[in-house]
Amino acid sequence: MTDTSSSFAAKSAIKAADLDHRQKINFNIGKYNAVVPVGKQQFADVSLARERAKNVKWRAIETLDKQLEDFEAALTQRGGKVIWAENAKQALDEILTICKEKNCGTIVKSKSMVTEEIKLNHFLEENNIESVETDLGEYIQQLDGEPPYHIVTPAMHKSKEDVAKLFHEKLNTDINLTPEQLTLVARDKLRRKYVEAEIGITGANFIIADIGGIAVTENEGNARLSCSFPKTHIVIVGIEKVIPSLTDIALFWPLLATFGTGQQITSYNTIVTGPKQVNEPDGPEEMYVILLDNGRTNILANEKSRESLYCIRCGACLNACPVYKNIGGHSYETTYSGPIGAVITPRLKEMNDWKHLSYASSLCGNCTEVCAVKINLHELLLENRHDAVEENSTTWSEKIAWKVWKQASLSRRLMNTGNKKIKDWMVNKVFKGWTAHRADLDFSSKTFNQLWKEKHNG
Numbered sequence: 001m002t003d004t005s006s007s008f009a010a011k012s013a014i015k016a017a018d019l020d021h022r023q024k025i026n027f028n029i030g031k032y033n034a035v036v037p038v039g040k041q042q043f044a045d046v047s048l049a050r051e052r053a054k055n056v057k058w059r060a061i062e063t064l065d066k067q068l069e070d071f072e073a074a075l076t077q078r079g080g081k082v083i084w085a086e087n088a089k090q091a092l093d094e095i096l097t098i099c100k101e102k103n104c105g106t107i108v109k110s111k112s113m114v115t116e117e118i119k120l121n122h123f124l125e126e127n128n129i130e131s132v133e134t135d136l137g138e139y140i141q142q143l144d145g146e147p148p149y150h151i152v153t154p155a156m157h158k159s160k161e162d163v164a165k166l167f168h169e170k171l172n173t174d175i176n177l178t179p180e181q182l183t184l185v186a187r188d189k190l191r192r193k194y195v196e197a198e199i200g201i202t203g204a205n206f207i208i209a210d211i212g213g214i215a216v217t218e219n220e221g222n223a224r225l226s227c228s229f230p231k232t233h234i235v236i237v238g239i240e241k242v243i244p245s246l247t248d249i250a251l252f253w254p255l256l257a258t259f260g261t262g263q264q265i266t267s268y269n270t271i272v273t274g275p276k277q278v279n280e281p282d283g284p285e286e287m288y289v290i291l292l293d294n295g296r297t298n299i300l301a302n303e304k305s306r307e308s309l310y311c312i313r314c315g316a317c318l319n320a321c322p323v324y325k326n327i328g329g330h331s332y333e334t335t336y337s338g339p340i341g342a343v344i345t346p347r348l349k350e351m352n353d354w355k356h357l358s359y360a361s362s363l364c365g366n367c368t369e370v371c372a373v374k375i376n377l378h379e380l381l382l383e384n385r386h387d388a389v390e391e392n393s394t395t396w397s398e399k400i401a402w403k404v405w406k407q408a409s410l411s412r413r414l415m416n417t418g419n420k421k422i423k424d425w426m427v428n429k430v431f432k433g434w435t436a437h438r439a440d441l442d443f444s445s446k447t448f449n450q451l452w453k454e455k456h457n458g
Helices: 003-016 019-040 046-062 064-077 088-101 113-117 120-126 136-144 160-171 179-196 222-226 246-261 296-301 305-310 316-320 322-327 338-348 366-370 377-390 396-409 420-430 448-455
Strands: 081-085 106-110 130-133 199-202 206-208 213-218 232-238 268-272 286-292
Touching (some): 064 081, 064 206, 088 199, 088 232, 113 120, 136 160, 179 222, 199 222, 206 246, 213 222, 213 246, 222 268, 246 268, 296 305, 296 338, 305 338, 305 377, 316 338, 316 366, 338 366, 338 377
Parallel strands (some): 106 130, 106 199
Antiparallel strands (some): 206 213
C-alpha cells in the first residue's frame, strides 16, 4: 500500500464517522438537489441537451491541436499572448517571470482550480508575492489554510457558524455576525486588494477557439474584477477546456449553471478576447493565456479515458456520489475529488500512487446518470482498475487472492466445500480484510444447490 492510499484510508475512516460533517454535507447537497430539477425545466429535452454538449466536446477533443492553434491565432491578433506549458513547473516559471517584469507585490485571483493543481499560492508565497483569493468560498478556505473542499463550492463543509468563528479568529469580527454581514466584511477586505494588485489571475470555464476568447461564469463578479482592474491579466487554463465556437456557449452556459448550482444561468458570464483595445476605456493593458498540459495529453492518448476530458467541472458527480458525501473532499488529497477526480487523477499523476481512488466507488453509476455531458464515469473507473492491473500496479498478494477467488468461483464443487460454520470462521476470523469495515458475513446453512434441489423436488 502506498503512502497516498494509506493516508486516504485513514482520513476516510475518520471522516466517515464524523456525524457533524455528514449533517453539514447532507444539508448543503440537499439544497442543491432541491433546485436542480427546477433549473432543468428550462430545457425542452435535457437529455438531448447533454448529448449535444457531449458531441461538441467530442469534436473539440478529437481536433484539440487545431482548436488550440485557432484560439492562439485569434487571441494573438487582438494583442493577447499565449504561453504553452507542458507541466506545473513551466507554468509557475512563466508566471514568476511576468511578476518580476511588472514588479508585482500583490495578485488577486479568482475562478481557477488549475492554480490549485499547480499549487500557485504556495509558490507565490515562497517568492514573497501576496496572492489573494477573491471568491468568497476560496477566501474562506485561504483564511483557514485549507484547500478547496469541492470543485464548485469550496467551503461546502463549513456551516455559517464555522465561518463566523473563522472570521472572528482571523479578522477580529463579532462572532455572531450573520452570513450577509460576513459577506460584507469579506467584500470590504477584498475590494481594497483589486486597487492594490498589479496582476489579476483567473481560470476559464471554456476556451472559445474561433474568436480567441476565454469564458468565465460566476455568481459574485470577482473574476470580472480580477481580470479588469489590474493592468495585467493572466489566465491559467487546462487545454481540455476548449470548445470550437462562440455559438456553443448558448448550450454550455445553461448546462453548467443548472448542473452546477441549479440556476438557469449564473449571475455573471464574461467573455474576454484580449487586452484593452485602442477604442476601449478600461481593461488590462496586457493579457496572457497559459495553456496547461500537466498530464492531460496522457489522458488524450488513451482512447477510452479520453472521454474524461469532456468534463465542464460542474461538480454534479460529487454531489451525487455516496462515497464523496461520506468521506468528504479533503480525504482525496488531490485537487479534483469525487468521481471525476478518481478518474483523472491516476492518469494526471502516477497510476501506482493514485489507483486507490478508482476503487473508492460503489460503482452505482449515479455519477454517470447526473453528468452534464454524459461521461461514462463508472465505466472509466473500471478502466482505471483494469489498467492498474495491466501495468502491474497491484501487489503480489492481491494477485494471488484474486486468482484463488476466480478459481473458486468458477467451480461449484469448491464453492460448496465446507459447512456454514467453517465458512463464517474463514471469512470473519481468518481473512479479516472483508470485515475490517463491514459487518460479519453470515453464510447460509445450505448451499445454493441444496436449496435449488429442495425447491424443485430434487
